[in-house]
Amino acid sequence: MTPLPDSLQRSWQMAALSRDLRDKPLARTVAGTPLVLFRDATGTAAALTDRCPHRNYPLSEGRVSEGVLQCAYHGWRFRADGACVEVPGCELEPGEDRRLAASPVAVRELNGAVLVRLSPDEVDLPDLGPWGADDHDHFWWSQGVWRGRVLDALENVLDPFHTNFIHDGIIRRSGRRMPVGLSVLAGEDWIESIIDQPQPDLGWMSRLLEPPRERSRTRLYAPTLVQARWEGPNGLTLCVTVFFTPVTETTLAPYACFTTPKGRGPGWLKEAAIRMFLEPVVAQDRRALAAQLDNIERFGAPRFLQGPGDLLGARVAQLYQGQRIEPASEGPFEHRL
Ligand code: FES
Ligand SMILES: [Fe+2]
Missing domain, CATH: 3.90.380.10 (Naphthalene 1,2-dioxygenase Alpha Subunit; Chain A, domain 1)
Structure with a gap:
């Protein structure tokens, strides 16, 4: 079958409706990449690749508390930016939060849409005219x-x-x-x-x-x-x-x-x-x-x-x-x- 082109990684793709992203993590696959979506403590949408960096467990099977996503296997906890803020039963050394981080994906939320961009390129959405307009x-x-x-x-x-x-x-x-x-x-x-x-x-x-x-x-x-x-x-x-x-x-x-x-x-x-x-x-x-x-x-x-x-x-x-x-x-x- 024809492989998916790189253009899909560089563009904003819709991953979920805002109304479907609530207090539980949401598993979505976009352009072949499994993702987990969740909301941080301020309600801002976040996305990580759906793989715990520890032992590859799906993060989407975890749970969210105080805006931090906890893996269901050993309980490591990850912030919206991927940083690992807790390894239960252990002390984190300075800098380990980054070394043990999950992979974050760019997210923006607009007019009821949760959009993700898999590559870090700075591309924007086009002007979509009446889409989302108040009148x-x-x-x-x-x-x-x-x-x-x-x-x-x-x-x-x-x-x-x-x-x-x-x-x-x-x-x-x-x-x-x-x-x-x-x-x-x-x-x-x-x-x-x-x-x-x-x-x-x-x-x-x-x-x-x-x-x-x-x-x-x-x-x-x-x-x-x-x-x-x-x-x-x-x-x-x-x-x-x-x-x-x-x-x-x-x-x-x-x-x-x-x-x-x-x-x-x-x-x-x-x-x-x-x-x-x-x-x-x-x-x-x-x-x-x-x-x-x-x-x-x-x-x-x-x-x-x-x-x-x-x-x-x-x-x-x-x-x-x-x-x-x-x-x-x-x-x-x-x-x-
Ligand atoms: S696999 Fe996620 S905490 Fe161990
Ligand atoms: Fe048609």
């Missing part, structure tokens, strides 16, 4: 761990043509299409697909739920962060920010935050409606990613062909690998969706 409603929808490759999930979410088929009737329709203009915009470390269309999609989800639509845009921020925005004549109607966290080479954990302008109904109602309508769509994509991976494994390696609708071409894979791409502005091209 919008937000809710998180975490999807558990899926079987599939992150790269295939990125291709899926950036590709509108599968929506007429896999989501036939729900999002778009295979038997009835409308003319759209497709454009591509790219910077060195992002690429965006833009769809201009005269009305919402022809599937029943859009027809029942969606206010007038003029344009939708989906942007990939290298290597694995995607934000999609739907816009009508009065501006933004919906924004979805998805952290596609690679777990291992063959599994991923998508975390999606749905953002809507305040005003059109209470937040809880919008959340209930979006969840109800999107549930089957999410299940269809989840099944597709697993089937794709099963077949890649059956043949031993992936092989991709770019068709006339694949306007982003190989650039999604390049960004995922951490490569820079040429800034571009292409289209609009006429297609039918």
